[in-house]
Amino acid sequence: MAGRQVTQMAVEGRTHKPVVDRDLCQSCSVCLKECPAELFPELRSDEDTTRGYVYSNTDLASRGVFPPCFGACPLGQQVRDYVKLLEVGKVKEALLVIRQDNPLPGVCGYVCHHPCEQACIRGSWDDPVSIRELKRYAAQYEMDHRSVIVEVLIQRKEPARGKKVVIVGAGPAGLACGFELVMRGYGVTVMDALAQPGGMLVGGIPSFRLPRYVVDHDVGIIRSLGVEFLSSVRIGRDVSLPEVMRDGAEAAVLATGAWTDLTLDVPGEGAKGCLKCLDFLGVVNTGQNVELSGRVFVVGGGNAAIDTARSALRLAAEQVIVVYRRSREEMPANHEEVEAAIEEGVEVQYLLAPKRILTENGRVTGLELVRMELGDFDETGRRRPVPIAGSEYIEEADVIIPALGQRPGVSFVDVKAISEHDTITRNPSGMVPGYEGLFAAGDAVSGPSTVVEAMGSGKAVAQQVMDYLEGMPRR
């Protein structure tokens, strides 16, 4: 290692050198953050100093971020700090640390896909620290002591700037963006097509994974900070995009998510009994009384497929079978959700793809499946499933729900601003090309992602909106 050689070299005038005791170091990074060359990056480019030499020979990118839980969280949560405060029973202080970076602590405590735990150093010894569950625990404190938190947040709020921003879409991206902007002193209105705010949190993810009072609480706090919510307003139907932008707002943000279900593209898909995943979850989520009958097949391997299957089982379907075209390892759904589904009685079958939906009088009666095997690696780094010729067979089926993923399906912005993946494009300053003052965030830009990634995107765009409104230099 180039770096090590240098530390052995005596620097003129130095009387002591720092040596790290690896047994004692807890990788807290305090020393790293305090080194002048970290505080003032310009110092790293010194050409004739030890410091300049060390940095030009160090691969800063591969050094990673410490602690790794912090580096892995898309919101940059100070995990170690809040966990250590919880250890000594300081729940309120822990919560205030969480609140610095996370506007939806309750929601994340339930459904975050917790990349922090995958990265946790403790995991290489026994099990990672249950960071998400500790967040859930801390968030409960907030629900029990609502006024204390609101008071602190109102103190943290910056003075009003007299400017207004409209956000379209009240999902995690829109909520995080709205929270950030209201805290910075802007007036914020969030419009949404659904009857209540939350996006996928209320319209997609079922209540057995995310209790609605948790969403209501987190949204309620954002409302208490001054964000105005307009529900049941759909852009492109009830009001046009130019109208939204003209409505006294200096900037607007599209955070409309990804709500168009991908289709199977096999014969028979239009038959009665073949449902659309988000339509089905939407009906379940709005508490309408439904019951499925018979054998239900869910096609797909993501969180939506597993949620659909578990919902179907709860609605007392006789048998629920998830078919996925790759193997268990490639399945994108959270591991513990799959485990829970199987425990409840959902069957999961791998390496199978639907070929045809059998119908009688326009109703689903069966499903023809073909066995798959894994071939070469594709561009996503996963092995491509290939059908095995002649392995087709027929299963009896009453209901088929393809849950293959979604795409944004945005119709109210100009086609020139839509990418080949059907997502909204942005220029480097975060603006949608062709629209002055219009920004975009979340799944509408990235395609389907996760709650924290959408929130991270919303926060980043809030900064870009602010740069724009305050006339700061744009990148």
Place this chain on the structure above:
Amino acid sequence: MINLSCVREKRPRGSRDSVVEIDFDRHDPLMTSEEAQYEASRCLGTVSCEACDVCRLLCPDLAITRDSLTGEIHIDLDYCKGCGICAAVCPKGAITMVLEE
């Protein structure tokens, strides 16, 4: 709109024996405070709390002192040179650098 013709009126729960009944909204109970403290203690990081002393120990000008009675941290601005190290290292983000008037 949604094609739910296969979805029938809800039957009373338990009308079908073959089905395991799952309470729709079942959730695992929250951790107790003892469980949370134990789980948190498994984190390998160091304790960062109020008055952790990190800023005091790292201040190059020894301008930070701790009140021996209350344990509070004081910054003596007569000696502080404004380098910002204390603000950068404070694990709680409790110190901010504000512009001098």
